[in-house]
Amino acid sequence: MAGLMLQGTGSDVGKSVLVAGLCRALANRGLSVLPFKPQNMSNNAAVTADGGEIGRAQALQALGARADLHTDMNPVLLKPQADRTSQLIVHGKVRGTLGSANFREKRGSLLNEVLESWQRLSQRADLVIVEGAGSPAEINLRAGDIANMGFARAAAVPVVLVGDIDRGGVIAALAGTRAVLDPEDAAMVRGFIVNKFRGDPALFEDGYAAIAGLTGWRGFGVVPWLSAVARLPSEDAVVLERGRSTRDGRTLVACPMLPRIANFDDLDPLKTEHGVRVAMIPPGQPIPAEAALIVLPGSKATLADMAFLREQGWDIDILAHHRRGGAILGICAGYQMLGSTIADPLGIEGPPGEIAGLGLLDHETVLGPQKALRQVRGTALSARFEGYEMHMGETRGAPAGSPFALLDGGQPDGGLSPDGKVMGTYCHGLLASGELRGALLAAIGVQSHSRDHGALVDAALDDLAGGLEQHLDIDALLALARGAEA
Incomplete structure (x- = not known):
């Protein structure tokens, strides 16, 4: 059962896009690959062919994998509502609401259903690429966790940690995550990726080596700021706070x-x-x-x-x-x-x-x-x-x-x-x-001049995959996912 999980040092470090790009890169290599996110929290969702809903990030990742959307790709979806509760979606269907009082207790009870979806996907593909949620460094949320290390340990899936250098402090973010993790959780992490680098990657060689030295993890690459990402749909509303207007137009x-x-x-x-x-x-x-x-x-x-x-x-x-x-x-x-x-x-x-x-x-x-x-x-x-x-x-x-x-x-x-x-x-x-x-x-x-939007997104996924092939050690990631030491 081949699988690999990308977790992050925080939200919006680029996990969703990296999973989509890896899915396309591996699909381009002729592999059958599927995306998976145990638990997602988002009000952006897509409808699947089996009549349910999943997070739109998993829909994009499925497109990257050239696979049909299925509710098993995101078995637990939380959709925040107005009164500090979230609508709970399990296997694509509404199953009530969760509030702050019962959130942790309820989500822990969903682990078996998450693992059922994981098992079904694993039987359908050569490889499943898993996206975590938030960060495993949020150790106050570790009890009952099904989104990060709780899932990784239950499913025995190796983890690669993603850090965002564009926001600054990536060395501290990666080393700090290593420092706060429970030893058994830390043992699940087999390496790291530095994402969203602007400039010459050679300028970060010393920093890259420092992360490896401080964490004991190997690096799988430094991903630059790839222009293809801007052509992909975003799942998180946080992006709306940036660049509130597109280019000038009449x-x-x-x-x-x-x-x-x-x-x-x-x-x-x-x-x-x-x-x-x-x-x-x-x-x-x-x-x-x-x-x-x-x-x-x-x-x-x-x-x-x-x-x-x-x-x-x-x-x-x-x-x-x-x-x-x-x-x-x-x-x-x-x-x-x-x-x-x-x-x-x-x-x-x-x-x-x-x-x-x-x-x-x-x-x-x-x-x-x-x-x-x-x-x-x-x-x-x-x-x-x-x-x-x-x-x-x-x-x-x-x-x-x-x-x-x-x-x-x-x-x-x-x-x-x-x-x-x-x-x-x-x-x-x-x-x-x-x-x-x-x-x-x-x-x-206004006269429309744009090509088919689906074709634009598909081309962006190919460009993203090409960038990841160039800047990540995908052979080593694939070996890790298959159970071989990278």
Whole structure:
């Protein structure tokens, strides 16, 4: 049973991208490889062919491996909600909520289910590449851990630790992690990778040797800052705090940064359009009046984020934009916000309640315990698209004959205002379809020049794999995964 686990000295050190790149590099070598993350915490998720959901990072890694998405790739997914609880997803399906009071106890009980998924994946592939979560240095979270060393020891998977040199202090981060780890946990670590290096790697030779000397671990390479990474979708909302606007362009697309924003990679295809500038609008700033299109994104706490939208005065900006004839696209929770009311009588996403929406479409939404999870294809704006649904709740009342899309099989989706300026849909991922994206941009006076978004991401994965082949000792990593000493 061949496997290798990448853990990090902290969050956002590049574990997800490295796993995706290694999956593609090994797949390019002709190996059958699959990704795995025991426990993930993210509001960005993807729908699998077996009718469940997994973190979007694992979806990207599966694409890297040229493998179909499966719920075993991320058996435990936690989706943070508004009231300091998280929706618990196990094997792709909702299994209630976790709060601070029962989080540790509950997650420890999930280890057997994590190991079941691991066993099934291992039987399907030559090699499984595992991504940890956060850092094993968070020893206050070690009891009941299933995301890092708890899993690595239970599954007997060797670990390589990733440090991020771009944030500074990488020598201390790697050596410090070694110092605080329990001896049996430390024994699982067989080496380290230094990631995100800018400049000449020769300048870090002494530092690289110092890490090896302080930790007793061998190095597997120094990965530079690879440009291909910028062309890949990001899972963590922390990236929204950096580079809030893409390159200059004549046409502005604005998206408010809601506290529980979900599946914000829906906007990534727009960022590849040369005539478009995508701006993520942070709290405390108005939505620019010059925006041609406002996108209301998905959310894991629709009522709470609708209230936050009003607190920021964004509702005033959106309604003024509409009066000026501007276009608005609401996706999933954003679609729900465009209606007259959103009710959560059972407390699905937080305390039970009801809130008024923006009133730009004639519908009402009631959240319920059943979650819609499915891959879809259809037609909208006279253009073909494919995507996926992932939502809790039922929306009713949109005028007959004015859906935004017609799904294959004849089911209507979403709503469209009489003037065609306000559009709402439950379909995530539809902007990745070049035909639909071109139709949407044409409606705001922009000609689309971008290639198929899926092809762009696939090419970026190949470029990433090429960079890792050049800068990592992949032969040694492969030997370690197979149980041979590197």
